[in-house]
Amino acid sequence: MTIPTKFQDLISDNSKAFLYLATLLSDGSPQVTPVWFSTDGEHILINTAEGRLKDKNMKSRSKVAMTIQDPNDRYRYIGVRGEVVGFTYENALEHIDMLSRRYDGKPWNPREGQTRIIYKIKPTHVHDHD
Numbered sequence: 001m002t003i004p005t006k007f008q009d010l011i012s013d014n015s016k017a018f019l020y021l022a023t024l025l026s027d028g029s030p031q032v033t034p035v036w037f038s039t040d041g042e043h044i045l046i047n048t049a050e051g052r053l054k055d056k057n058m059k060s061r062s063k064v065a066m067t068i069q070d071p072n073d074r075y076r077y078i079g080v081r082g083e084v085v086g087f088t089y090e091n092a093l094e095h096i097d098m099l100s101r102r103y104d105g106k107p108w109n110p111r112e113g114q115t116r117i118i119y120k121i122k123p124t125h126v127h128d129h130d
Contacts, residue, residue: 004128007078010068011039016103021046022065023057030065031057036099037068043120044082047096050115058084058119066121076130082121092116 003011010017019037022030033054038045044066048055058064062084070076093108096116100108 002123002126003078004126006130007076007128010070010078011044013038013102017068017071019044019046020067020069021054023054024061024063025053025057026060036103038095038099040120043085043122044080045095046119046121047092047099047116048119049111050117055117055119058087064121073130078126078128080123081125082123084119085122086120088118088120089115090118092118 018034020032021035022032025031035046064082066080068078093116095118097108
C-alpha cells in the first residue's frame, strides 16, 4: 500500500481514524458510510454485516473510494481510490472484535442472526492533504 510515510499514523494499528467508504449503487450514484477499518499491509480491510447496502454494493461493483480523516486535525486526510479484490467470512468475528476493542475499548457484542464479512480493498490511487 502506498500511503505516504507522514500519514502512516492514520492507518496504524493504534489509529482511531474513521474511514469514509464510498460505494456505488445500482443506478451509479454514490453511497457513503463511515466505518472502522484495519490493514494487512497491502489491503484496506472493511468489516460489515452481510446484507447491508455497502456489502451489496461491493459485491456488485468493485470500485470504491475512501477518505481517512485525522481525528485530531479535520483538515488532514488521505483520499484513496481502490478496488475490492476479495472478501471472506473467515475470522470476521475476531476481526470485528479487534476493531471494537480499538475504537470503543470494549469487546464486540455479536448480534443474533448477523453474519460478518471482511472485504479486502487494494488501493489504486492515493492522495494526501494536510
